[in-house]
Amino acid sequence: MTTMRVTQNMLSDRSVGSLQLGLSRLAKVQEQISTGRVLNRPSDSPTQTTAAMRMRSSIADQTQFVRNAEDGVGWLGVVDATLGGMTDQVRRARELGLQGASSGTTSQSARDALATEVEQIRDGLVAAGNTTYLGRPIFGGVTSGPAAFDASGAFVGVPGAVNRTIAEGVKVRVDVLGTDVVGPDGASLFDDLDALVLSLRTGDTPGIRTGLAALEGRLEDLGSVRATAGARFSRVEQAAQRGRDAVLDLTTSLSEVENTDLPRAMVDLKMQEVAYQAALASTARVMQPSLLDFLR
DSSP, X not given: OOOOOOOHHHHHHHHHHHHHHHHHHHHXXXXXXXXSBSOSSGGGOHHHHHHHHHHHHHHHHHHHHHHHHHHHHHHHHHHHHHHHHHHHHHHHHHHXXXXXXXTTTOOHHHHHHHHHHHHHHHHHHHHHHTOEETTXXXXXXXXXXXXXXXXXXXXXXXXXXXXXXXXXXXXXXXXXXXXXXXXXXXXXXXXXXXXXXXXXXXXXXXXXHHHHXXXXXXXXXXXXXXXXXXXXXXXXXXXXXXXXXXXXXXHHHHHHHHBOOHHHHHHHHHHHHHHHHHHHHHHHHHSOOOHHHHHO
């Protein structure tokens, strides 16, 4: 049978090691309470640290998706409001044309006045076509210029889609091309209004009626474009809300991983304090002064 002699140095080393271990546990709990975080360094928990890093990456991605979606909501909100205003103006121009088509009750001077108002509506529609959002024309495609249409109503934008990434691998167009709104150059809404003005000034009743039919078609086109933009608006708005919910859920999960549960930590702190004090007391009782201590 093998025996091992326990020396005073061995007893002292083990006692001090146990005290240091208890003290380190106490210090760890104190650090968690003072910082409010369970993970203060990767070595605290490599697995949880990896999970926290992944959550932070996901939060950053979702936050960017939310920003993109909110920007898209801004774009499409302006598009919808502008298309609504343009629809009202075209409807007003059609009403004026209807008045001018009443050849038996409308004098030429009255038609001239109607033509002047239609001209003003046309200019207003050109201005509406150049509406901008954050300095970019909403109907100008990917142009870097300040306008989608020149003074004559010709399209001067650059065809292309303005897209926003609202989720992983999901892009939504947030603009509307000007030619989709008013038609191509030479056969656009502005050309129809010019023709209506000319017919009113010359008293051309058949021409006025042709212009009325053209404006009726333009109203249908505007309604269709607006409906499409409205559907995109709803989709992007829902994506923004889903992104906010995802950020909230991920932030809550990250808090559960990283942050300190204070009630639990306070109980743990008290337990470690009691354990450390008990270790000190027991060590003091075991490590009694030796004869050498009395001879000093």
